[in-house]
Amino acid sequence: MAKFKITQQREKCIGCGACAAVCPANWLMDDDGKSTPKKTELAEEGCNKLAAEACPLQIIKIVKLK
């Protein structure tokens, strides 16, 4: 059962790669130069917190589900 939801305002992504650098477990750089989360619903927050903090545009959010 997922407890965390990862959101990204992907249209704003500048493709800097910071999220994928600090959290390769859940972020990859896609062919269009923007990053994409591998999973958007997770049981553990994991390194996604680092990815959210590393993003210069602050477009990655982690929502804790009930």
Ligand code: SF4
């Ligand atoms: S850190 Fe932010 S701007 Fe950089 S690739 Fe990831 S989502 Fe895009």
